[in-house]
Amino acid sequence: MKYFVIICILIISLSGISCNSSKITRNQISKEPHSINSKLLERLGTISKAGFAFGQQDGTAYGLNWYLNDGSVGLNSDLKKVTGKLPAVIGFDLGHLEHDNIYNLDTVAFALIKQQTIEINRLGGIVSYSWHADNPVSKGSSWDTTEAVHDILYDERIKNKFNLWIERLSIFFKSLKDDDNQFIPVIFRPFHEMNGSWFWWGKKNCTKEDYVELWRYTVERFKYHGVQNLIYAFSPNTMNDVKDFDDYYPGDDYVDILGVDIYNHSGNTRFIESLNMNLSILKRKSEEKDMPFALTETGNMRMGSDSSWWTETLYPALHNSGITWVLVWRNARRDHYFGTFPGEKSAPNFKKFTNYPDVLMLSDLH
């Protein structure tokens, strides 16, 4: 009997192995114990136990009154000028890399993005890439809502163009190596805010099924080009309910991290309500799927007249929420900034916020 049981177990486990090996998914690959990506995922898990990492889009590339496109001055940021500390997460956008351009859509040089990615990784920070890709059909921007997703999937000419775009991004991703010649794991957050209709991959501009297919196709294409260092983040815009997540979710085999983009555009009360509701959806999903979750974009356009926003509005909603990081959008101009900067009204309050023990800047990650 004992031997019979052992033989049964062997047969079951062997059949399991053969099943799995015929369909090893990307997500399983990223979670292999020694893979580079699993190390970053593990780190993200550890971070959320201590608090949440704080980040800014383009934060080390430019700020109010300064612009760094040669990389010679090292890492600086408006937030560092205010607090003495660099952010723990830096977001960059890859829009226009699909055309092999030198600069992205916000005139940040890809050479600088690469150089700073390497440097941020060396210092123990985290890099997250979004992709405001142009519309492959109309040749307009991401905000050109001419239908394109269906064509990428089913029109050979557009598909070939998109394949070339993915190939160009692949070359960039594969060039991200550390001092030991190992690939640097980065977060990649394509086709974001799909439950809104402002991008060509958004709600009214393609079917849900085509959106999911586009995501999966993109992941497969990167795999085809041998890209191994991407951690995929799926992030809708503020969700009305869980349907906004479920309708577009590409599946656990194609996603590593869950996120949401929520801005303080409709006042603090609405913002806090949305955050609470949305983060509780993500928390439930993250527990079910065993994936980290993050507030992948946020910001308040009215910080100048709401100078205690950081500690009185943002912090109470994020404290103990379980998120791994929060990323505020870029400091582009005086009428378009989402972090603070020296002399800005909320700067002292931001400094107070970053002194809270669970708000983690780069130097707090160790």
Ligand code: BMA
């Ligand atoms: C938007 C704005 C744009 C920018 C885009 C991509 O939210 O900041 O000015 O081009 O993000 O970074």
